[in-house]
Amino acid sequence: MADNKEKKEEKKSSYISAKESRKITKFNRKVTKRLEADRANAKKDPSLYKTHMKDDKNVVEFDNVCTYFFTDVGVVKAVDGITFNIPKCSTVGVVGESGCGKSVTSLSLMQLLQRPSGQTVGGEIRFNLGDGNAYNIVNTPTSKMQEIRGNKVSMIFQEPMTSLNPVFKIGMQVNEVLELHHPEMSKEEIRNRTLEMLEMVGIANKEGVYEMYPHELSGGMRQRVMIAIALACSPELIIADEPTTALDVTIQAQILDLLSELKDKINSSIMLITHDLGVVASMADYVVVMYAGRVIEKGTADDIFHHPAHPYTIGLMKSKPVVGKKVDELYNIEGNVPNPVDMPDYCYFRDRCEMQCERCKAKKDGAGADYPPEIKISDTHFVSCYRFFDEGEVLGYPKTVNAEELLK
Numbered sequence: 001m002a003d004n005k006e007k008k009e010e011k012k013s014s015y016i017s018a019k020e021s022r023k024i025t026k027f028n029r030k031v032t033k034r035l036e037a038d039r040a041n042a043k044k045d046p047s048l049y050k051t052h053m054k055d056d057k058n059v060v061e062f063d064n065v066c067t068y069f070f071t072d073v074g075v076v077k078a079v080d081g082i083t084f085n086i087p088k089c090s091t092v093g094v095v096g097e098s099g100c101g102k103s104v105t106s107l108s109l110m111q112l113l114q115r116p117s118g119q120t121v122g123g124e125i126r127f128n129l130g131d132g133n134a135y136n137i138v139n140t141p142t143s144k145m146q147e148i149r150g151n152k153v154s155m156i157f158q159e160p161m162t163s164l165n166p167v168f169k170i171g172m173q174v175n176e177v178l179e180l181h182h183p184e185m186s187k188e189e190i191r192n193r194t195l196e197m198l199e200m201v202g203i204a205n206k207e208g209v210y211e212m213y214p215h216e217l218s219g220g221m222r223q224r225v226m227i228a229i230a231l232a233c234s235p236e237l238i239i240a241d242e243p244t245t246a247l248d249v250t251i252q253a254q255i256l257d258l259l260s261e262l263k264d265k266i267n268s269s270i271m272l273i274t275h276d277l278g279v280v281a282s283m284a285d286y287v288v289v290m291y292a293g294r295v296i297e298k299g300t301a302d303d304i305f306h307h308p309a310h311p312y313t314i315g316l317m318k319s320k321p322v323v324g325k326k327v328d329e330l331y332n333i334e335g336n337v338p339n340p341v342d343m344p345d346y347c348y349f350r351d352r353c354e355m356q357c358e359r360c361k362a363k364k365d366g367a368g369a370d371y372p373p374e375i376k377i378s379d380t381h382f383v384s385c386y387r388f389f390d391e392g393e394v395l396g397y398p399k400t401v402n403a404e405e406l407l408k
């Protein structure tokens with residue numbers, strides 16, 4: 001009986017009446033129109049997107065970035081106030097469970113969000129142009145983005161078959177990137193560079209593959225071609241979003257080795273997005289752990305793997321199977337991620353946390369405590385958890401955006 005009542009209540013709370021639905025649609029239309037107009041203005045006024053890096057040693061600085069989706073059921077805060085850096089010539093692993101905002105973070109950096117419903121509504125994404133200047137990607141006009149995409153930042157997607165065009169030969173698809181970004185190169189030079197790239201990614205029969213269509217290649221070879229396309233212009237940053245998920249384990253290792261080797265050859269950085277902790281452990285210099293659209297812990301690979309501080313990271317480490325260790329049941333973190341349309345105003349992990357302290361639970365008025373601030377617990381290690389409130393240096397709370405205020 002009680003169960004039925006609970007289910008009814010739950011249904012009631014997620015039910016949207018026709019009137020509410022119309023209100024949401026009207027609001028979405030208004031707000032996205034305003035945001036698109038602001039973007040168009042940035043084209044006329046470069047001071048809106050030209051900026052400087054906080055630290056010139058970084059390729060990218062995410063500073064309180066908020067990316068929201070204005071959907072039929074309300075505002076989905078897919079990424080809500082994330083801050084982290086990608087230093088030059090290093091690999092940063094971004095980990096977290098499905099739906100925590102990893103891909104949306106990378107798509108925000110490439111300005112490839114599904115617009116107009118997907119919008120970066122707050123914060124700055126600074127991209128280092130290398131001459132003492134930087135662009136704030138959030139406001140950068142599309143024409144300028146085209147100079148960056150594929151040239152200075154490139155992306156390797158999860159599924160090579162859907163990323164390659166099935167009706168064009170491999171050679172043409174690699175040539176295309178070079179033709180676009182290097183109009184000064186002759187046809188002959190482009191062809192030679194493409195063959196060189198195919199050789200560099202370990203394709204033995206480069207002349208043959210140049211003339212083949214994607215369906216004639218194996219999954220591993222297609223991913224090698226994707227890497228060749230991504231690296232053709234020697235980008236400063238390679239975003240690899242689950243680059244090996246579609247491949248079998250032996251090929252996975254080869255592709256990851258190849259990626260790190262090539263990264264060192266062209267002195268670029270990698271933003272490696274994955275939910276595979278083994279991949280991160282073997283490749284990353286720095287690790288960013290995300291949960292429900294926020295960064296909950298970040299540090300060097302050693303900090304995260306050997307001294308995890310946030311209960312969620314500790315849970316992730318415990319849930320990793322260890323070869324040779326016999327267990328009756330693998331550890332799993334009980335409970336679910338909160339509803340992205342209606343996030344709580346306290347720690348997002350509190351309802352699943354086994355390590356809660358007094359500070360997590362109560363505000364003076366009896367309601368839940370605020371979302372925890374970012375706390376520095378060593379020179380390289382940062383965590384958003386009240387357990388470290390007294391011993392670490394409190395840096396500040398994530399700056400979130402009130403969607404209603406975007407219209408003011």
Ligand SMILES: Nc1ncnc2c1ncn2[C@@H]1O[C@H](COP(=O)(O)OP(=O)(O)OP(=O)(O)O)[C@@H](O)[C@H]1O
Binds near residue numbers: 275
């Ligand atoms: N086009 C969209 N419209 C509405 N919501 C979206 C859209 N794209 C992503 N989201 C929401 O944003 C959140 C983050 O999605 P994202 O794709 O970044 O997750 P992820 O961490 O990459 O997960 P996975 O590991 O499964 O790839 C999810 O809650 C998702 O539902």
Ligand code: SF4
Binds near residue numbers: 350351387
């Ligand atoms: S702030 Fe509290 S509830 Fe949140 S993860 Fe830390 S200990 Fe758990």
Ligand SMILES: [Mg+2]
Binds near residue numbers: 102241
């Ligand atoms: Mg993803």
